[in-house]
Amino acid sequence: MTADATPPPVEGARTAPGPVKDGPEGLPGPESSHGPGAPPGPEAPRGPEAPRGPEAPRGPRARTTTAYPRYVAGKVAGAAVSLLAVLVTGFFLFRLIPGDPVKFMTGGRQVSADQLAAYRREFGLDLPLWQQFTDYCGKALTGDLGTSYQFNAPVVDKITEALPNTLLLTGTAFVLYTALGILLGTRSAWRRGRLGDRANTGLALLLYSVPSFWLGLLLITTLSVGVGPVPGLFPTGGMESGGEEGLARFLDVAHHLVLPVVTLVAVEYGQTLLVTRSALLDEMGSDYLTTARAKGLRDDLVRRRHAVPNALLPTVTLIFINLGRTVAGVILVETVFSWPGLGGLFYQALSVPDLPLVQGLFLVFAAAVIVMNTLADLIYPLLDPRVSR
Numbered sequence: 001m002t003a004d005a006t007p008p009p010v011e012g013a014r015t016a017p018g019p020v021k022d023g024p025e026g027l028p029g030p031e032s033s034h035g036p037g038a039p040p041g042p043e044a045p046r047g048p049e050a051p052r053g054p055e056a057p058r059g060p061r062a063r064t065t066t067a068y069p070r071y072v073a074g075k076v077a078g079a080a081v082s083l084l085a086v087l088v089t090g091f092f093l094f095r096l097i098p099g100d101p102v103k104f105m106t107g108g109r110q111v112s113a114d115q116l117a118a119y120r121r122e123f124g125l126d127l128p129l130w131q132q133f134t135d136y137c138g139k140a141l142t143g144d145l146g147t148s149y150q151f152n153a154p155v156v157d158k159i160t161e162a163l164p165n166t167l168l169l170t171g172t173a174f175v176l177y178t179a180l181g182i183l184l185g186t187r188s189a190w191r192r193g194r195l196g197d198r199a200n201t202g203l204a205l206l207l208y209s210v211p212s213f214w215l216g217l218l219l220i221t222t223l224s225v226g227v228g229p230v231p232g233l234f235p236t237g238g239m240e241s242g243g244e245e246g247l248a249r250f251l252d253v254a255h256h257l258v259l260p261v262v263t264l265v266a267v268e269y270g271q272t273l274l275v276t277r278s279a280l281l282d283e284m285g286s287d288y289l290t291t292a293r294a295k296g297l298r299d300d301l302v303r304r305r306h307a308v309p310n311a312l313l314p315t316v317t318l319i320f321i322n323l324g325r326t327v328a329g330v331i332l333v334e335t336v337f338s339w340p341g342l343g344g345l346f347y348q349a350l351s352v353p354d355l356p357l358v359q360g361l362f363l364v365f366a367a368a369v370i371v372m373n374t375l376a377d378l379i380y381p382l383l384d385p386r387v388s389r
Helices: 030-034 060-096 101-105 113-122 129-141 155-190 195-208 212-225 246-283 287-294 299-311 313-328 331-336 342-350 355-383
Strands: none
Touching: 060 129, 060 355, 101 113, 155 195, 155 246, 155 299, 155 313, 155 331, 155 342, 155 355, 195 246, 212 246, 212 331, 246 299, 246 313, 246 331, 287 299, 299 313, 313 355, 331 342, 342 355
8 A cells, every 4th residue: 555545434434525615705606505516506686776876765864854844844733723722712711701891881871771782783792602703713813803892992903002012021021031040050050069059049949939920019119119218219110201202211211111120030030040050960960071171171161162052952942931921921010010011901901801802912922922932842953953853
């Protein structure tokens, strides 16, 4: 036997497999499955190729491009339904108020039953309730809110006349309490646990729980009427003294504006402070603030450039909600200070009751809240896109 002879295989022993030819991408070729010299099998069918170019689906991004329009449509539809509900509720709610507006229009004079019937026929009060409701809704949808019993003038004209005075009061208070709440809330959060934080938070909670009419009466008693030897410094009510023009009239209106604005600011700034403080405290433990400090940025820059902008997202929503709520909630303050705005007009209309004027003002107040809430819902996803997904 020669040295290079191959020994015969032992019975029962395993033999090593032959060489395997690899196919494309490392898969076994045809010879591995059919043996050497076997013809290749039919090629496996391939699925449809994924589309390429601009027609390819983009996954989450494709869903995001259509999510916000659907989100907007849903919110606008919800606001429209809410306004319709307010229109229906306002009509039936104020008809439960005791009192006869026709007798009020007679001024307490003795009139015959025929004259009372003529008044009711003139203002449509002799019609069935369902017909009054359909007439009211049809006119309201065209912008006609009826004629005031008390002033014998279109309701829209009376609202337009008083609206600038309310916007002056609420706009001034809104700017001041928003700025004050954000400033003090930021400082309180950044100096958490210190004396200033405890004082600001405690005062904000105290004033936020105080009724606005009670605080207004307290300010009138102490700062308008005077206490003991301390004389009154501000007018007790009204918007102007009259007879002034130019700069003197501007200063006179500003003088009358002080106490109503102070009342609204004191009651409303606390909520903005607390929300801003809470949001900033949540952001202060974030890793990106630690990274900013590690890069050597001053603490003031870390707060202004990084922490505060991200913490203002809930505050932006609250700002819009507060704006609508302030317009609707100014009734008591305007009544206490005899401010000639929508709130004082609403109080006068309730005492009659002047149904068209009450219904129109109720619709305006509710619309202010609904519109501002809807704007807050629409703006928030632009600041935080996760909301509309």
